[in-house]
Structures are given as C-alpha cells and as structure tokens.
Amino acid sequence: MDSLNSRRAALNLICKVTDQKIMINSINADSSSELLNCDELEKRAAMRLTLDYLRNFGPSSTLIKLYVKKTPPKGVLNILQLGVVELCVNKRAAYGVVNDAVNLTHELNGGSAFSGLVNAVLRKVAKDGSERWSKLRPSSLPAWIARPIKKQHGKTIQKAIEKAHSVIPPIDLTLKKSGPSLLPEGKLMPNGSLRVRGGAVSSYTGYNEGNWWVQDAAASMPVQLLGDISNKKILDICAAPGGKTMQLADGGACVTALDVSESKMNRVRQNLKRVGLKADLIVSDALKWHSKKKFDVVLLDAPCSATGTIRRHPDLPFVKTEKNLADLINIQKRLLDCAVNHLKPGGELIYCTCSLLFSEGEDQIEEFLLNNPNMFASKINLESFGLPKEWESLHSSLRIRPDYWKEFGAIDGFFVSKLIKNNSVKI
Numbered sequence: 001m002d003s004l005n006s007r008r009a010a011l012n013l014i015c016k017v018t019d020q021k022i023m024i025n026s027i028n029a030d031s032s033s034e035l036l037n038c039d040e041l042e043k044r045a046a047m048r049l050t051l052d053y054l055r056n057f058g059p060s061s062t063l064i065k066l067y068v069k070k071t072p073p074k075g076v077l078n079i080l081q082l083g084v085v086e087l088c089v090n091k092r093a094a095y096g097v098v099n100d101a102v103n104l105t106h107e108l109n110g111g112s113a114f115s116g117l118v119n120a121v122l123r124k125v126a127k128d129g130s131e132r133w134s135k136l137r138p139s140s141l142p143a144w145i146a147r148p149i150k151k152q153h154g155k156t157i158q159k160a161i162e163k164a165h166s167v168i169p170p171i172d173l174t175l176k177k178s179g180p181s182l183l184p185e186g187k188l189m190p191n192g193s194l195r196v197r198g199g200a201v202s203s204y205t206g207y208n209e210g211n212w213w214v215q216d217a218a219a220s221m222p223v224q225l226l227g228d229i230s231n232k233k234i235l236d237i238c239a240a241p242g243g244k245t246m247q248l249a250d251g252g253a254c255v256t257a258l259d260v261s262e263s264k265m266n267r268v269r270q271n272l273k274r275v276g277l278k279a280d281l282i283v284s285d286a287l288k289w290h291s292k293k294k295f296d297v298v299l300l301d302a303p304c305s306a307t308g309t310i311r312r313h314p315d316l317p318f319v320k321t322e323k324n325l326a327d328l329i330n331i332q333k334r335l336l337d338c339a340v341n342h343l344k345p346g347g348e349l350i351y352c353t354c355s356l357l358f359s360e361g362e363d364q365i366e367e368f369l370l371n372n373p374n375m376f377a378s379k380i381n382l383e384s385f386g387l388p389k390e391w392e393s394l395h396s397s398l399r400i401r402p403d404y405w406k407e408f409g410a411i412d413g414f415f416v417s418k419l420i421k422n423n424s425v426k427i
C-alpha cells in the first residue's frame with residue numbers, strides 16, 4: 001500500500017466534506033475522482049484518515065496554533081492537521097508522516113514555500129505533541145447542536161457527549177434469533193448485541209451464513225422494546241437499509257416494510273436475502289401511501305438530523321445545518337400523523353430517531369399526544385431490558401446518549417417512544 005496515495009486522497013476527501021459539504025457515505029468509492037488512483041487498501045485508509053481528521057478537528061487546530069505564529073493557507077493547514085492526528089492519535093511513525101506531508105505540500109500550488117514550515121512543525125509535534133495533545137479539549141459541536149443539548153442536559157453533559165464523539169466507535173452486531181452457531185469474537189452487551197472491533201465486516205465469522213447484521217446497540221432497542229411480536233402484523237415505515245425490518249422479521253412478525261427510496265430498498269432486499277428473512281417491500285412516499293389494511297404495530301424510524309451518530313459520522317457537523325433540521329422536524333410531524341392512521345385500535349406505535357435533540361424526540365411526542373387524545377404513552381420497563389432507569393425521558397420515552405455505556409465503549413444517541421392507540425376515546 002502506498003501511504004502517500006491514501007494521504008493525498010484523504011486530503012481531497014477532507015475538502016469535499018468541508019468545502020463542498022458532501023457526506024462521506026454519499027461518495028462512491030468506485031467512481032469518486034478523489035479516490036481514482038487508489039487501490040482498495042488505499043481507499044479504506046483514505047476514508048479512515050478523513051474520519052480521523054474530522055473527528056479531531058478541534059484539538060488539532062488548537063495544537064497547530066501552539067507551533068505556528070501565522071496561520072498558513074488552508075491546503076497547508078489541512079496537511080499539518082492530518083499530520084498532527086496521525087502522530088498524536090494514531091501514533092504513526094514520524095518519518096513517514098513528515099516525509100509524505102512535505103511531499104504533499106510541494107504538490108500544492110505555491111506549496112513549496114511552506115514545505116520547510118511543514119517539516120519543522122511536524123518534527124516538533126512528533127517530539128512533544130502527544131503530551132500537549134492529552135491536555136486538549138475534544139472538538140466542540142456546532143452551535144445548532146450544542147445549544148439545545150446544553151439546554152436539555154446542562155454543560156457538563158454537553159461536554160461529555162463531545163468527548164464520546166472523539167472516540168472511534170466499536171461495531172455492534174444484532175444476532176439472528178434462530179440459533180446462530182458461527183459468530184465472531186466479541187463482547188455481549190446487556191441488550192444482547194455483540195460488540196466487535198475493527199476489520200472488514202464481510203470477513204467476520206458468520207457473515208456468509210447470515211447469522212447477524214451490523215446495527216448499533218441503540219438502534220436495535222426500538223424493536224426490542226416491543227417484546228413478543230410473533231405473528232403480529234407490523235408496518236415498518238422508513239425501513240431502509242432494513243436493520244429494524246430484519247429484527248421484526250426475525251421476531252416472527254409479518255412485516256410490511258416501506259421506504260421512499262428505490263435504491264435504498266434494494267439494500268433492504270439484499271440484506272434480507274443474506275440473513276434468510278422475508279418481508280413485503282413497498283417503495284412509496286409514506287406521506288402518500290394509503291392502505292385499507294390496519295396493523296398491530298407501526299414502527300416509524302423517521303428521517304432525522306442523525307446527530308446521535310456523530311461518533312460514526314464526524315463529517316455530519318461539517319455538512320448539516322440548522323436549516324436541514326427545520327425541514328426534518330416538519331417531515332417527522334407529518335409522518336407521525338400518517339403513521340397513526342395505519343394502526344388498529346389497541347395497536348402500538350413506535351416513534352424513534354437517531355437524534356440527540358428533544359426537538360426531534362420528546363417535543364414531537366409532546367405535541368403529537370396533545371393533538372391525538374386517543375394515543376397514550378406506554379410505560380417502558382427499562383430494567384427488564386437490562387437498561388438503567390436514568391435512560392427514561394419525558395412521556396416514558398427512552399433517551400439514549402452517546403456518553404452512556406462508557407464502560408463498554410459508549411453507544412449511539414437515540415430516542416424511542418412507545419405509544420398505544422385507544423379508540424374508545426372520543427375526539
């Protein structure tokens with residue numbers, strides 16, 4: 001593997017995220033011009049380096065300021081920050097990091113004038129940067145995320161969440177119920193997820209046998225909170241890529257999975273095939289979809305800011321804005337209003353989002369309950385699911401924060417509310 005190639009590609013990807021505001025997972029690794037000259041290993045290394053750079057943007061900017069008097073041009077600064085992260089976080093050998101950084105500086109337009117600076121700064125960082133690094137604060141969240149979190153939980157928890165975002169997350173697997181025998185090594189979490197670390201997912205034991213699928217422990221909880229679902233008719237609105245669809249089908253439910261995106265629904269189809277499970281798949285806008293059939297359960301995993309997944313997607317704070325949030329809150333409200341129409345009397349509605357923000361969770365449920373007097377919040381007995389009581393939020397909902405489960409390597413942020421329809425109430 002040519003590390004110069006992957007470092008060059010990482011710098012190009014960084015610009016794509018920070019300047020063009022493009023999320024990494026929307027970049028096609030096979031056709032992206034940033035990755036054209038990379039082999040598979042170099043592409044993976046470039047993606048990893050980009051995420052490392054973004055995750056550590058705050059402290060790496062601070063550290064550079066301790067070594068340079070005048071801020072260099074952006075291209076040079078990016079090279080320095082990437083070098084700092086490789087030296088202080090990834091603990092890469094100084095020789096390769098400094099050499100490649102100098103070569104990449106020469107490649108910049110007018111960059112040769114800064115090659116001496118890059119060489120000198122990174123050599124100094126290699127010598128004493130790690131000690132300084134350990135005293136730096138993690139990256140701060142942008143104001144549109146930090147402000148509401150501070151209001152919801154206070155400054156200490158806001159800082160704890162920012163700290164949790166600075167750590168590379170582990171990978172969680174949801175295990176198929178029907179007796180998986182071959183499993184990779186990992187730690188079994190209190191909710192039954194298997195936590196593993198590193199490597200290509202398709203190389204883990206049991207992948208080809210379809211014994212498990214990748215799903216953060218937090219994302220598996222909405223379905224777990226339903227308890228026994230065998231033979232229940234369940235509508236999974238906003239289903240792709242299908243993590244919850246697979247859980248529902250594995251639990252023995254008759255699942256109708258609906259998503260607006262045809263291409264994402266193809267992923268659901270492939271995922272179901274790999275794990276040997278079945279569901280009826282419908283590609284449609286949930287806001288326009290009508291059905292005479294009523295369901296025992298409707299699961300609405302609504303599109304959201306995804307702020308609960310920043311530890312996995314450190315590019316998100318660089319790309320998403322408050323404007324995106326306002327649009328999402330509006331769609332969530334409309335989807336909730338549609339979802340309730342598909343429920344049988346006595347049926348259960350699960351509303352969930354992978355957001356840290358009350359505006360996409362507790363506040364939505366508060367307003368929905370006010371407007372729907374035939375819907376009631378259902379009490380979730382968290383302890384019976386191996387979860388601490390403190391995770392309970394308003395209207396008996398479940399509020400999972402990334403600073404929870406620190407002892408296991410933390411968890412994604414998530415909100416889950418379970419509501420019951422009681423049609424005997426006159427409205």
Ligand SMILES: C[S@@+](CC[C@H](N)C(=O)[O-])C[C@H]1O[C@@H](n2cnc3c(N)ncnc32)[C@H](O)[C@@H]1O
Pocket residue numbers: 237238239240241242243244245258259260261264284285286287301302303304
């Ligand atoms: C948070 S993801 C769902 C994740 C999924 N439930 C899982 O567990 O894998 C949100 C999904 O909502 C879909 N979506 C957004 N707006 C929609 C709409 N109006 N109707 C149906 N699906 C929609 C998106 O295509 C996306 O796949």
